[in-house]
Amino acid sequence: EDQVTQSPEALRLQEGESSSLNCSYTVSGLRGLFWYRQDPGKGPEFLFTLYSAGEEKEKERLKATLTKKESFLHITAPKPEDSATYLCAVGGTGRRALTFGSGTRLQVQP
Amino acid sequence: DAGVTQSPTHLIKTRGQQVTLRCSPKSGHDTVSWYQQALGQGPQFIFQYYEEEERQRGNFPDRFSGHQFPNYSSELNVNALLLGDSALYLCASSSNLADRYGYTFGSGTRLTVV
Secondary structure, eight states: EEEEEEEEEEEEEEETEEEEEEEEOOSSSEEEEEEEEEEESSOOOEEEEESSOEEEEEETTEEEEEOSSEEEEESOOOOGGOOOOEEEEEEEETTOOOOEEOOOEEEEEO | OOOOOEEEEEEOOOTOOOEEEEEOOOOOOOOOEEEETTTSOOOOOOOOOEEEEEEESSOTTTTTTEEOOOOOOOOOOOOOOOOOOOOEEEEEEEOOOOHOOOOOOOOEEEEEEE
């Protein structure tokens, strides 16, 4: 059974204070690891797909990295508008479903 | 370009009743997946529809059923509602490039069972 664990559950940062979110996963045959952002009252919004260990993707202040057991979402010099819940999910080979973690609630204070 | 549209946005039902939730996928998408998201948790996969057939199902009882129409829109039906069915129900649409471009989620239907 695919499993995803995210830490920390919640994170409060000052504007400009860089940090990382962790996603540990187990999956039999990784099809892809996905990062989504979810704002209150909205559905998740796609950020990145990572396919293999060593891969990195960047978007503005966000950078996602992948190892064989973990993925990290690095947030550089965050702004208040980066406040959201960040969800990590894995897709297994031959399976349509995504298995999501419980997310990290990020709050960036001005 | 409209994204994924879900209706209704909020719904209150009584235990034992039945409910139907609706989803219109993003233009150009032919696959619809349904997820249940409890408060403070990540979304849980219910099932996926493609070409009007259920392609895969998650670990949900038969009380949860669905349908996809020729225009790719979809319905989620839940029978014999339980208090534990209270959650945000998310519809996600995709094309065959879902892994590269991700799923597009709607804003969800908030179901409260009393």
